[in-house]
Amino acid sequence: MIWGxxxxxxxxxxxxxxxxxxxxxxxxxxxxxxxxxxxxxxxWAEMGAVDVAFTEATVGAGVSTILFIGTILHTSRRSKx
Numbered sequence: 300m301i302w303g304x305x306x307x308x309x310x311x312x313x314x315x316x317x318x319x320x321x322x323x324x325x326x327x328x329x330x331x332x333x334x335x336x337x338x339x340x341x342x343w344a345e346m347g348a349v350d351v352a353f354t355e356a357t358v359g360a361g362v363s364t365i366l367f368i369g370t371i372l373h374t375s376r377r378s379k380x
Contacts, residue, residue, distance in 0.1 A: 305345055312338045333364035363364050 315335035322328045336359030343352035 301345075305342070308338055308342050308345065312342065326368065328366040329364060332367070333360050336360035336363065355364060 310374050312335060315331050315338060317330045319335060320329065336355060340352045340356040340360060343349075343355055
């Protein structure tokens with residue numbers, strides 16, 4: 300394990316998590332959530348849990364992000380703020 304890379308990825312994960320819950324635009328939050336899932340995939344792979352990393356990449360970063368974006372695109376805004 301390379302501790303510097305692990306700490307950098309962990310710092311980016313925390314930044315993405317905070318950005319996801321503080322951003323007001325749903326599409327931007329969804330994209331940042333996809334980046335969060337991909338960074339978690341890298342973290343799992345770095346720790347040696349390749350099966351968990353593969354599952355996180357396919358379900359977390361792939362399918363969930365696409366479903367969230369599709370849902371957002373099919374909704375309409377109530378207000379113009």
